[in-house]
Structures are given as structure tokens and as C-alpha cells.
Amino acid sequence: MNFKIQDVRVPAPSDAPLHASPDALSVALPAGSGEPSAIRKFLLGRGSSAMADKGFGWLMLLCAFSIFGIVALIATELILRSQMTISKFGLKFFFDSAWDPVNGNFGALPFVYGTLMSSLVALVIAVPLAVGVSIFITEMCPGFLRGPLSFLTELLAAIPSVVYGLWAVFILVPLLREHVDPILMRVLGWSGLFVAPDFGVHMLSAGVILSIMILPIISSLTREVMTSVPHSQREAVLALGATRWEMIRMGVLRNARIGIVGSIILGLGRALGETIAVTMVIGNNPQIVKNLLAPGYSMASVIANEFSEASDDMYRSALIEIGLALFIVTIIVNALARILVWAVTRGAPARVA
Amino acid sequence: MTQTKFSAANRFRRTVVNHLASGLAVLSTILVVAPLIAIFIYLLYKGASSLNLAFFTQAPKPVGESGGGMANAILGSGILLIIGSLLGVPIGIAAGIFLAEYGRGSKLANIVRFTADVLNGVPSIVMGIAIYSLIVLPQKHFSALSGGIALGIMMIPTITRTTEEMLLMVPHAVREAALGLGVPTWRAVLSITLRTASPGVITGCMLAFARVAGETAPLLFTAFGNNFWSANLNEPIAALPLQIYVYALSPYDEWHRLAWAGSLVLIVLIVVSVSLVRYVTTRGVLKGAS
Structure with missing residues (x-):
């Protein structure tokens, strides 16, 4: 987008003529032009002072800076309010699995584990599906289906997380417990990942609902990246006699892979911070077990569940520190993802490895 | 192929x-x-059967009594969203104008855009506890105002980015024509560029509106929820998503019914605004204006 507009722009040495103040323009007018026209008078009469112009510019700049302000404010608030546990437990906070608010012992390891594990399950399910959908929509789909399909996946992204949670509690959890879990236990029980007892609310159901929620994010960005691969790449591979799949694999996926990784990381960022739907189905039991059919707990859900009960300052500080960790991790993950996606869609030369 | x-x-x-x-x-x-499709079918099936006039006119009844509705939650959501929009829409649009009109291509604009994208990815629960410790903790009570501020802040990055994108779609000739007439930049931006892009900007705002309308996590410790009618900005206030969350986890069938109905209302709001956004961006309302 940016690129196109810069192309069209008149190759002026600077933006000066475009953004010049009206005073500069009137000076530039030939001296003998006499009275300004009626239109110009009208326009000049309505706020032509350089002050208004400058002020407006500064106001816009201020609003843009407020975005920095918000991020800085969140960071300082979280750091200040979690000072107590940071100074008392230090880094050990994240490697200790004792969560005992009554006796003032706080270790966040079970929550870190739960967050990572549920996000991992979500990625394992969502990534192949998202790439498949993107391939279908960009490369194979008949034209009349393309619009509705991308609209549907966009809609998935807009459904509120509490509605996903509601659906998961009443439909997904029973479905998994009655039909899917028994099969998993029979077929993959040897791996130790799927072992009875099964309560329905567990790590796997959290992972499944997360995967449904992050799918649209991954697929819409993957689609964007794949569309930005130049057509000449596809044509070149096809001209060599490749089948359609070979064209997609060599011409499209290989060129778009950095962007696809970026979109996956972005999906991961969303999965790490997702709160409500996960809280409703993960089981809320701080334990570290390999079994995916056992209830777990995640960083975001422990905040959601226990924050309003946190009566003493130490307890609250521990929960805010978990929030701070979540904040830092999602910022890093998101920044990384944006850089990767940006590097591809911005028209960086596609390298054929 | x-x-x-x-x-x-x-x-x-x-x-x-x-x-x-x-x-x-x-x-x-x-x-x-x-x-x-499964989600939609269930929502329509469960929600439509329990949606009635009482849902929109009555506050929740005590446990054990049938009937009642979520009218107070709808009012609460409305108030929260109004506060959020008052905060989020002007700042979001202004930041978008900065990105598209003033800082285009500059390093500063890139950093702002990047920060907006990153802010967009900050988990809503983190936003909730940040606003809690910023406003609720010093004030020592939950309030509608803090909930609205949390929602407003969450709207800013979305609105900024859509506004920027829509303004970039306005052809340069339009800007140049305005400036060529001697219109000051600020007026050219507001009444020419922004106006040309207004259908897109408005739908972008609606999209952000619809997104935060369904947010639960930032309201948990700010607006907190309320079972009674309240329009006081200094008191806890009910909100539709919060009520759905509480009711979904309750053991009462009657409350489950209300939760489905509430979800249907939320979804209808969201589908309408997403469709509008799509209509505006693909049918070329903007192209017609140029």
C-alpha cells in the first residue's frame, strides 16, 4: 500500500509544497494577482491561521504518542504493583511449583506450564488447518467461494471469547468426553498423554478451543503473505511442468515461509494471553502432569479466577507479577511476529533456496 | 492453473x-x-428459544425464580461502551491521521504503528489488572468508569490502524486539490481526506466497538458486574459478557438459558458490524468517492 502511493507521488525534493501553510502559499502567489478570489477568501476566513495548523498537527502527534504512553503506563503499573513478590522470590517465582496463598508461598510454574502446554496443543491443531485453508482460499478456491470463505474465517476471529467458552462448556466438553477422549485413550494411551480419569475439563479441551480461536488469526495473515508472493514465481514453477501442489510448495510456501512463521507466532501470542474461554474449560487445578486429560491451570486463568479474592498485598502482587510476565512475553512474541510478517509483505526480494 | x-x-x-x-x-x-457453523447453529437454536421481551426489559431474578432478563447488563454494556468510545474513537482516529497524513513513511510513524500492533496483542486480562491497579486500587472501589476506560484503551490500536489504512486509500489528487485551493492542512485533513474516507473510518470504529463489546477479561476487576440496575459511573456496573460468563459457570438451567440468549445478542451485534466493514472495504464505497 505504502509502496504504491510513494510511486505515484510527484518526485518532489520534500513534502514542503504539499504541506505548506497558507501564508507560504500566498507569498508564493504572483505579486500582481491583486485581490484573492471569493473562494480563497472564504477558505482563508475559516481557520487559516498557522497557529491552528500547527496546533492540529501537534494534537495528532500527541494522540499518536499516547499509544506509547499507554504501553509505558501498563508496564510501570505492573512493575510497581508486583514489587513485593519480585523482591521476595526473584526469578525463583517462575520455577517453583508451590502455590499456597494461605501460607504466603507463591510459585508460578504450574501456570507457566499450563499456558505453554495449552498453547502448544492449540498450535499443533491449528497450524496445519490454517495453512490448508489459506492454500485452499488463495490457490484452489473457485472465485465465488473465496469471498464467503474469507468472510467466515474473519467472523471466527470476531466471536467474543466468552461465547467460545459458553459453547465449549456445553458442546465441546461433552463431545470430547463422550466421543473423542475414549478413542485417544485407546489409540494413544501408551504415550502417557491421554490417560484416564477424564473429567472433560482438561488441558486438551482448552487446547482445542484455543486452536479454534487462533485459527482465523493465523489463516488470515498466512493468506495475506501468500497473496503477496509475486505471480511470476507461480508461473515460473508451473512453466517448468510442476503440478499444482508442487507449484504451491515450491513457488508459494517456500517464498512465504518466513511470513507464515510470523503468523504462527502471532497466533501463539494470542493463545498465550487468552483468558475467558480457557478459564471455563481448563479445569483450574494447579498441577504439572504430562496427561493432557488432566485438569490444568493457565497464567491468565489464575488471574481471572483469583484476583478478586486476593485479599492481602502479597497474594495480589504475585498475581500481578504473573500478569507482568504475560505482558512481557506477549510483547516479545508479537514484536517478533510483526517483524517477520512485515519483512515478507513489504516486498522484500523473495529468495529461492 | x-x-x-x-x-x-x-x-x-x-x-x-x-x-x-x-x-x-x-x-x-x-x-x-x-x-x-456449529457455534452459530447452537446459538440460534438455544438463544432464539430463550430470547423474549423480558430479556430486554427485566433485571435478573433471584436464583430459583424463573424469568428475568439481562436488561441491566445491556444498559451497563451500553454505558461502558459509550465511555470507551468517547475515549478510544477520538484518540484512535487522531493517531491514524498522524500515521497517514503527517508521519507517512517516517521512522516515528513506523514505531507508532508497530507499538499499536503490539498493544493490540496485549492480553485483555493484563489490560484489566493494569487498569485495576491504576484506577480501582487508588479509588478503593470498582467502578463503571474504570471499565469504560479499559475498553477505550483497547479500542485505540484497532481504530488507529483501520483509520490509517482507509486514509491511505484516498487518492493523492484529492489532497492536492484541497491544498491547491489554499485550504489549511488541518481543514484539508478533516473535511476532505477524512470525509472521503469516512465510511471506512466509521466501520473501523464499529469493528473496534464490536470487538470490545464482547470483552470479558478487562471488566472482571474494573466494572465487576452488578445484579441490579445501576447507571452510576462510580459504582460497579453489569455488562453483558460478564453476565454471560457468570451465568455459564452457574449450576442453574435458567441462567444457562439466559447466557445463550445473551450470546446471541452479542453475536448479532458483531456479525452486523463485521459485515458492514466487509461491505465497505470490498464494494469500493471509497473508490466511488474519488
Whole structure:
């Protein structure tokens, strides 16, 4: 987008003529032009002072800076309010699995584990599906289906997380417990990942609902990246006699892979911070077990569940520190993802490895 | 696109792989669309049957009594969203104007855009506890105002980015024509560029509005929820998503029914605004204006 507009722009040495103040323009007018026209008078009469112009510019700049302000404010608030546990437990906070608010012992390891594990399950399910959908929509789909399909996946992204949670509690959890879990236990029980007892609310159901929620994010960005691969790449591979799949694999996926990784990381960022739907189905039991059919707990859900009960300052500080960790991790993950996606869609030369 | 005129020894294998891959792509599309359709069918089925006039006119009844509605939650959501929009829309649009009109291509604009994208990815629960410790903790009580501020802050990055994108779609000739008449920059931006892009900007705001309308996590410790009618900005206030969350986890069938009905209302609001956004961005309302 940016690129196109810069192309069209008149190759002026600077933006000066475009953004010049009206005073500069009137000076530039030939001296003998006499009275300004009626239109110009009208326009000049309505706020032509350089002050208004400058002020407006500064106001816009201020609003843009407020975005920095918000991020800085969140960071300082979280750091200040979690000072107590940071100074008392230090880094050990994240490697200790004792969560005992009554006796003032706080270790966040079970929550870190739960967050990572549920996000991992979500990625394992969502990534192949998202790439498949993107391939279908960009490369194979008949034209009349393309619009509705991308609209549907966009809609998935807009459904509120509490509605996903509601659906998961009443439909997904029973479905998994009655039909899917028994099969998993029979077929993959040897791996130790799927072992009875099964309560329905567990790590796997959290992972499944997360995967449904992050799918649209991954697929819409993957689609964007794949569309930005130049057509000449596809044509070149096809001209060599490749089948359609070979064209997609060599011409499209290989060129778009950095962007696809970026979109996956972005999906991961969303999965790490997702709160409500996960809280409703993960089981809320701080334990570290390999079994995916056992209830777990995640960083975001422990905040959601226990924050309003946190009566003493130490307890609250521990929960805010978990929030701070979540904040830092999602910022890093998101920044990384944006850089990767940006590097591809911005028209960086596609390298054929 | 399918040119398989090719004579190699392993042609058969490649054709099979080709069809297999195509089949997998189709299969994954079906698997993605299926849950969406399942969610919608259940929402319509469960929600429509429990949606009645009382839902929109009455506050919740005490446990054990049937009937009642979520009218107070709808009012609460409305108030929260108004506060949020008052904060988020002007700042978001202004930041978008800065990105598209003033800082285009500059390093500062890139950093702002990047920060907005990153802010967009900050988990809503983190936003909730940040606003809690910023406003609720010093004030020592939950309030509608803090909830509205949390929602407003969450709207800013979305509105900034859509406004920027919509302004970039306005052809340069329009700007140049305005400036050529001697209109000051600020007026050219407000009444020419922004106006040309207004359908897109407005739908962008609606999209952000719809997104935060469904947010639960930032309201948990700010607006907190309320079972009674309240329009006081200094008191806890009910909100539709909060109420759905509480009711969904309750053991009462009557409350489950209300939760489904509430979800249906939320979803209708969201589908309408997403469709509008799509209509504006694909049908070229903007192109018509240029």
C-alpha cells in the first residue's frame, strides 16, 4: 500500500509544497494577482491561521504518542504493583511449583506450564488447518467461494471469547468426553498423554478451543503473505511442468515461509494471553502432569479466577507479577511476529533456496 | 492453473500427491468452517428459544425464580461502551491521521504503528489488572468508569490502524486539490481526506466497538458486574459478557438459558458490524468517492 502511493507521488525534493501553510502559499502567489478570489477568501476566513495548523498537527502527534504512553503506563503499573513478590522470590517465582496463598508461598510454574502446554496443543491443531485453508482460499478456491470463505474465517476471529467458552462448556466438553477422549485413550494411551480419569475439563479441551480461536488469526495473515508472493514465481514453477501442489510448495510456501512463521507466532501470542474461554474449560487445578486429560491451570486463568479474592498485598502482587510476565512475553512474541510478517509483505526480494 | 502436460517417469506419483494435497486443503477448510457453523447453529437454536421481551426489559431474578432478563447488563454494556468510545474513537482516529497524513513513511510513524500492533496483542486480562491497579486500587472501589476506560484503551490500536489504512486509500489528487485551493492542512485533513474516507473510518470504529463489546477479561476487576440496575459511573456496573460468563459457570438451567440468549445478542451485534466493514472495504464505497 505504502509502496504504491510513494510511486505515484510527484518526485518532489520534500513534502514542503504539499504541506505548506497558507501564508507560504500566498507569498508564493504572483505579486500582481491583486485581490484573492471569493473562494480563497472564504477558505482563508475559516481557520487559516498557522497557529491552528500547527496546533492540529501537534494534537495528532500527541494522540499518536499516547499509544506509547499507554504501553509505558501498563508496564510501570505492573512493575510497581508486583514489587513485593519480585523482591521476595526473584526469578525463583517462575520455577517453583508451590502455590499456597494461605501460607504466603507463591510459585508460578504450574501456570507457566499450563499456558505453554495449552498453547502448544492449540498450535499443533491449528497450524496445519490454517495453512490448508489459506492454500485452499488463495490457490484452489473457485472465485465465488473465496469471498464467503474469507468472510467466515474473519467472523471466527470476531466471536467474543466468552461465547467460545459458553459453547465449549456445553458442546465441546461433552463431545470430547463422550466421543473423542475414549478413542485417544485407546489409540494413544501408551504415550502417557491421554490417560484416564477424564473429567472433560482438561488441558486438551482448552487446547482445542484455543486452536479454534487462533485459527482465523493465523489463516488470515498466512493468506495475506501468500497473496503477496509475486505471480511470476507461480508461473515460473508451473512453466517448468510442476503440478499444482508442487507449484504451491515450491513457488508459494517456500517464498512465504518466513511470513507464515510470523503468523504462527502471532497466533501463539494470542493463545498465550487468552483468558475467558480457557478459564471455563481448563479445569483450574494447579498441577504439572504430562496427561493432557488432566485438569490444568493457565497464567491468565489464575488471574481471572483469583484476583478478586486476593485479599492481602502479597497474594495480589504475585498475581500481578504473573500478569507482568504475560505482558512481557506477549510483547516479545508479537514484536517478533510483526517483524517477520512485515519483512515478507513489504516486498522484500523473495529468495529461492 | 492445472497444466500437467508432462512426461516423467514418476508422473503418476506426482499426480497422486497433487490430488492428496488438494484433498487435504479442502478437508482442512471443511474442518475450519464446521465449528463456526456449529457455534452459530447452537446459538440460534438455544438463544432464539430463550430470547423474549423480558430479556430486554427485566433485571435478573433471584436464583430459583424463573424469568428475568439481562436488561441491566445491556444498559451497563451500553454505558461502558459509550465511555470507551468517547475515549478510544477520538484518540484512535487522531493517531491514524498522524500515521497517514503527517508521519507517512517516517521512522516515528513506523514505531507508532508497530507499538499499536503490539498493544493490540496485549492480553485483555493484563489490560484489566493494569487498569485495576491504576484506577480501582487508588479509588478503593470498582467502578463503571474504570471499565469504560479499559475498553477505550483497547479500542485505540484497532481504530488507529483501520483509520490509517482507509486514509491511505484516498487518492493523492484529492489532497492536492484541497491544498491547491489554499485550504489549511488541518481543514484539508478533516473535511476532505477524512470525509472521503469516512465510511471506512466509521466501520473501523464499529469493528473496534464490536470487538470490545464482547470483552470479558478487562471488566472482571474494573466494572465487576452488578445484579441490579445501576447507571452510576462510580459504582460497579453489569455488562453483558460478564453476565454471560457468570451465568455459564452457574449450576442453574435458567441462567444457562439466559447466557445463550445473551450470546446471541452479542453475536448479532458483531456479525452486523463485521459485515458492514466487509461491505465497505470490498464494494469500493471509497473508490466511488474519488
